[in-house]
Amino acid sequence: MSASTAGTDQIVIRKCMGMDELKACVDLQKEVWNFDDVDIVPLRLFVVSQKIGGQVIGAFSDNQLVGFAFSIPGSRNGHSYLHSHMLAVREKFRNYGLGRRLKLAQRDDAIAHGFDLLEWTFDPLEIKNAYLNLVKLGAITRRYSVNHYGLSSSPLQGGLPTDRLVAEWWLKSKRVLNLLERNQSPKFTAVKKIRVPGEIYSWKAADADRAKAAEVQKRNREEFLSSFRDGLSVLSYARDDDGNGEFQLGRWDEKLSYASPGSEGNHED
Ligand SMILES: CC(C)(COP(=O)(O)OP(=O)(O)OC[C@H]1O[C@@H](n2cnc3c(N)ncnc32)[C@H](O)[C@@H]1OP(=O)(O)O)[C@@H](O)C(=O)NCCC(=O)NCCS
Numbered sequence: 001m002s003a004s005t006a007g008t009d010q011i012v013i014r015k016c017m018g019m020d021e022l023k024a025c026v027d028l029q030k031e032v033w034n035f036d037d038v039d040i041v042p043l044r045l046f047v048v049s050q051k052i053g054g055q056v057i058g059a060f061s062d063n064q065l066v067g068f069a070f071s072i073p074g075s076r077n078g079h080s081y082l083h084s085h086m087l088a089v090r091e092k093f094r095n096y097g098l099g100r101r102l103k104l105a106q107r108d109d110a111i112a113h114g115f116d117l118l119e120w121t122f123d124p125l126e127i128k129n130a131y132l133n134l135v136k137l138g139a140i141t142r143r144y145s146v147n148h149y150g151l152s153s154s155p156l157q158g159g160l161p162t163d164r165l166v167a168e169w170w171l172k173s174k175r176v177l178n179l180l181e182r183n184q185s186p187k188f189t190a191v192k193k194i195r196v197p198g199e200i201y202s203w204k205a206a207d208a209d210r211a212k213a214a215e216v217q218k219r220n221r222e223e224f225l226s227s228f229r230d231g232l233s234v235l236s237y238a239r240d241d242d243g244n245g246e247f248q249l250g251r252w253d254e255k256l257s258y259a260s261p262g263s264e265g266n267h268e269d
Contacts, residue, residue, distance in 0.1 A: 011098060013105045016056040016068065022046040024065035025056060032088040036153035041086065046070065053113065055082065057105050059089065059098045066090045069102040071118065079258040082110050084120035100136050104180075107171050116171055117258065121148060121164035123157070124220060125200050125213065127245035130165075134237040138179040138186065139167040140252055142233040144224045158204030160217055165224070165234070170256045188235050188250040194223045198243025 016022055026043050029035070046056050049072050059067035067089035074083040084106060089098045110118055122129045124144075133139045147161040170176060178184040196216065197203075203213035224234075224247075232249040239245045 010061065011066065011093075011096075011101075012060045013057065013098075013101050014060065015109075016046075016050075016058045016065070019043075019047075021058060021065060022050075022056060025058065025068045025070065028065055028068060028088055028090060029086065031090065033154040033156060039149075039153050041070070045072075055084075055106055055109055057102055057109065059093070059102055061093070066093045067098045067102055069106050071106060071120075074119070076258040077260055079117070080115065081117035081119060081258065082106070082115050084118055087120070099132055103132075103137055103169075107169070111171055117256075118169040118171060120167050120169075121145065122167055124163060124165045124224065124247070125160075125196060125204070125217060127196055127198065127200065127239060127243065130196075130237050130245060130247065131239055133167045133169075134234060134247075135185070137169060138173075138176040139169040140175070140233050140235055141165040141167050142228050142252070143168075144221065144228060146221065155205075158210060158213060160204065160210070160214055163217060163221055168256075170254070173254050173256055175252075175254065186235060188253070190236070190248040190250050192223075192227055192232060192249040194220055194227070194234075194247040194249065196220065196245040196247075198245070 016025060022043055025046055026040070029041060033039075048054075049070065050056055052073060054072040055069065057069045058065050068086070069084060070086040071082045071084040074081050087099060087102060089102075106118060122133055124130065134141070143166040145164045145166060148164040149162040151159070152162050175186045178186065200213055200216060203209040203216075227249050231251065233252040234247045235250050235252060236248040237245060238248060
């Protein structure tokens with residue numbers, strides 16, 4: 001199938017079945033992240049995840065795996081939720097809506113199994129991922145984790161510390177229902193904006209420019225941490241024609257949380 005048809009109904013989203021489809025997820029993971037072996041999520045964890053209430057959902061073109069979403073169950077303060085550890089789409093199938101469709105399938109399956117919350121982390125320097133998570137899916141974020149995984153072997157990380165924002169996707173929140181069922185973007189007053197320059201991808205990729213990317217990461221880290229301490233949440237994201245991105249922060253008016261009282265807005269433990 002050509003990439004031009006990749007966004008059509010011919011791509012089937014469904015749970016992965018059998019060892020060969022799980023192996024295909026491991027292979028696609030290697031292709032997408034190009035990790036060293038030590039950083040690879042092994043086949044056995046995909047197997048275990050399916051057996052303990054996690055999710056391995058694939059996107060299939062002519063029965064070939066071209067994308068997957070992988071999650072494991074988690075628990076915080078007595079509440080069960082799903083932690084989505086990986087979302088990947090093969091390069092030539094990107095930007096046809098498959099990432100979003102995989103997340104929506106995760107959501108349907110999560111709700112069917114009684115979950116209200118799906119979480120995942122994402123790199124705050126990845127403009128595309130921020131846009132997908134915040135604008136297309138309606139996730140929010142109010143937690144920041146400094147150097148979450150330690151140093152990563154993936155070239156996508158560009159040798160920078162693995163700082164991550166934690167996306168919280170409250171599956172039945174007003175915000176998510178309005179967006180997914182009525183196509184209404186959430187209304188809020190932005191009281192702070194945190195900017196990511198469009199050049200960030202080329203800066204991360206080039207040895208000569210990496211210091212500029214590190215500088216943006218350091219500056220934004222401080223801004224996120226202090227904003228979250230002040231009780232702000234990231235509620236939307238904007239990108240301009242030059243590819244720059246902008247996190248928009250405000251006060252979330254829904255009181256959904258599994259954190260201990262007073263612990264939101266801090267570092268991830
Ligand atoms: C993240 C990823 C899974 C998204 O998959 P995808 O199928 O391309 O996603 P979608 O097509 O559903 O949505 C992407 C959206 O971002 C937009 N987008 C593309 N490039 C962008 C950019 N540089 N800046 C901002 N938005 C961008 C797309 O236009 C699309 O929005 P639209 O539908 O309004 O046009 C895929 O890019 C990927 O595999 N990346 C590498 C691995 C990764 O980073 N995984 C996520 C972290 S675990």
